[in-house]
Amino acid sequence: MDIFLTNTATRSKERFTPLNPDNVRMYVCGPTVYDRAHLGNARPVIVFDVLYRLLRHLASENGWGKVTYVRNFTDVDDKINARAAESKRTIGEITAETTQWFLDDMAAVGALEPDHMPRATQYVPQMVAMISDLIGKGHAYAREGHVLFRVRSYEGYGKLSGRSVDDMIAGARVEVAPFKEDPMDFVLWKPSDADQPGWDSPWGRGRPGWHIECSAMAQELLGDSFDIHGGGNDLMFPHHENEIAQSCCAHPEGGFAKVWLHNEMLQVEGKKMSKSLGNFFTVRDLLDQGVPGEVIRFVMLSTHYRKPMDWTEKKAREASRTLMKWRKLTGELTEDLNGETAPTPAVLEALCDDLNTAGAIALMHDLASQGALAELRASARIMGLLADDMGHWVERPGQILDAWVQRLTQAREVALETKNFAELDRLKAVLVGAGVEVQMSKAGVVLSAGPEVDLAELENLT
Ligand code: AMP
Numbered sequence: 001m002d003i004f005l006t007n008t009a010t011r012s013k014e015r016f017t018p019l020n021p022d023n024v025r026m027y028v029c030g031p032t033v034y035d036r037a038h039l040g041n042a043r044p045v046i047v048f049d050v051l052y053r054l055l056r057h058l059a060s061e062n063g064w065g066k067v068t069y070v071r072n073f074t075d076v077d078d079k080i081n082a083r084a085a086e087s088k089r090t091i092g093e094i095t096a097e098t099t100q101w102f103l104d105d106m107a108a109v110g111a112l113e114p115d116h117m118p119r120a121t122q123y124v125p126q127m128v129a130m131i132s133d134l135i136g137k138g139h140a141y142a143r144e145g146h147v148l149f150r151v152r153s154y155e156g157y158g159k160l161s162g163r164s165v166d167d168m169i170a171g172a173r174v175e176v177a178p179f180k181e182d183p184m185d186f187v188l189w190k191p192s193d194a195d196q197p198g199w200d201s202p203w204g205r206g207r208p209g210w211h212i213e214c215s216a217m218a219q220e221l222l223g224d225s226f227d228i229h230g231g232g233n234d235l236m237f238p239h240h241e242n243e244i245a246q247s248c249c250a251h252p253e254g255g256f257a258k259v260w261l262h263n264e265m266l267q268v269e270g271k272k273m274s275k276s277l278g279n280f281f282t283v284r285d286l287l288d289q290g291v292p293g294e295v296i297r298f299v300m301l302s303t304h305y306r307k308p309m310d311w312t313e314k315k316a317r318e319a320s321r322t323l324m325k326w327r328k329l330t331g332e333l334t335e336d337l338n339g340e341t342a343p344t345p346a347v348l349e350a351l352c353d354d355l356n357t358a359g360a361i362a363l364m365h366d367l368a369s370q371g372a373l374a375e376l377r378a379s380a381r382i383m384g385l386l387a388d389d390m391g392h393w394v395e396r397p398g399q400i401l402d403a404w405v406q407r408l409t410q411a412r413e414v415a416l417e418t419k420n421f422a423e424l425d426r427l428k429a430v431l432v433g434a435g436v437e438v439q440m441s442k443a444g445v446v447l448s449a450g451p452e453v454d455l456a457e458l459e460n461l462t
C-alpha cells in the first residue's frame with residue numbers, strides 16, 4: 001500500500017518511496033530538556049509516532065527491511081544553563097530529570113520509543129568534525145572563539161520555507177554581532193566561560209549551537225541522506241533551514257532529508273498557549289488532573305496534523321466517552337486473542353493519505369456502530385489506541401463510584417438512626433451535581449455515571 005505525504009520542501013503531496021528500502025529512515029527534532037513537556041510538545045511526538053507505527057506496519061507488505069526512527073534530546077542549551085543557575089542545581093541533574101520526565105509523559109500518551117534517542121552532549125566530536133569540514137569548504141569561519149555559518153555561501157538557503165535571504169533579513173530577529181560577516185550568519189560554535197558547559201575544540205573551549213546538533217546526530221545515525229525529517233512548523237525557519245544548509249554543504253553528495261513534514265501548532269480553547277494567558281499546561285498537569293494519556297492521544301489525532309489544533313475540555317470529555325464505549329465493546333472480544341485481525345483497509349488508506357487520522361477515527365466510529373469489533377480494535381491499535389496497557393483508566397469510574405457507594409451507605413445508616421438526613425442529602429446533591437445518577441432504596445445504594453460525569457471532579461469531591 002502506498003503512503004502519500006505532504007512534503008514541505010516541494011509543497012505537494014507525494015508518493016513515499018524510501019531511498020533505501022532495506023532501511024526506512026526518519027529523524028524528528030526532540031525536546032530541549034530543561035522543563036516538563038507542555039501539551040504542544042506532545043503533538044509532534046504523537047503525530048510522528050503514528051507515522052512510525054504505520055511505516056512499521058506496512059514494512060513487510062511493501063518489502064522494506066526495517067524502519068529506523070531517531071529523535072534527539074537537546075541537553076546543551078543556554079535555557080538549561082539558566083535553569084541550573086536559578087535552581088542552584090547542576091546541569092546534569094536537570095537534564096537527567098527532565099529527560100526521564102519526557103520519556104514517562106510520552107509513554108503515558110502511548111508513544112513508542114524511537115530506535116535511537118541521541119543526546120547532543122554525546123555527539124560533540126561529530127559536531128566539531130562537521131564544523132571543521134564546513135570551515136574547510138568555505139561555508140563557515142571562525143572569529144573570536146565563535147564559528148559562524150556563512151549563509152550567503154549556500155544558494156539553497158530559504159528554499160524549504162520559501163523565503164529569500166533578503167526577505168529573511170528584513171523580517172527576522174537576527175542577532176547582529178561584530179564578529180559576523182553578515183547578520184544572517186548563524187552560530188555553529190560559541191565560547192564557554194569557566195562556569196558554562198564546554199568542550200575543547202580547535203576554536204577554544206566552547207559549546208555547539210543548536211542547529212549543528214541535529215545535523216551531526218542525523219548524519220551519524222542515518223547518513224548523508226535519509227527519508228523523512230519531522231518537527232513542528234515553528235522549527236521550519238530558522239532551525240530546519242539551518243540544518244539543511246549545514247548538512248548539504250558538509251555532504252553535498254547526500255541530499256539530507258528527502259521529505260519534510262511539519263505539524264501545525266496546538267492552541268488551547270482557541271488561544272495560543274502561553275504562560276501570560278494562564279492557559280499553559282504540561283502533559284503531566286493533565287495526567288495529574290485525571291485526564292488519561294489515551295484521551296490526550298485521541299484528541300490530538302482527531303485533528304489533521306497540518307491543521308492548527310484546538311485543545312478543549314469538551315473534546316477531552318467526548319474522547320473519553322468514545323474510548324470508554326469502544327473499550328467496553330471490544331473488552332469482551334474473545335476472538336482475535338492473538339491480534340490476527342488486520343486493520344480495516346479503509347482505515348489504513350486514510351492513514352496512508354497524508355496521515356488522515358481524523359478520517360481514520362470517523363471510520364472507526366462506523367466500525368463500532370456496525371459491530372465490527374475486531375476490526376475496530378485492530379484499526380485503533382495501528383494508531384496506538386485501545387492498547388491493553390493503556391486501558392486501566394476505564395476501570396477508574398467503577399472504583400471511584402464504589403468508594404462513593406460505601407460512603408453513601410454509611411451515611412444512610414447514620415441518617416436512619418439519628419433521623420438527621422442533612423449530611424446524606426448533601427452528599428447526594430454533590431454527586432448529582434457531578435453528573436452521577438443516584439438511586440437509594442432498602443436494597444441499597446446504586447450509583448451510575450451519567451453521560452456528563454466528570455471523573456476528576458468526582459475524585460476530588462468531599
Ligand atoms: P521545543 O522544545 O520548543 O523546541 O519544541 C519541541 C517540539 O515541540 C518541536 O517539534 C516544536 O515544533 C513542537 N512544539 C512546540 N510548541 C508547539 C505547539 N504549541 N504545538 C505543536 N507543536 C509544538
Ligand code: ZN
Pocket residue numbers: 028029030214239243
Ligand atoms: Zn532539529
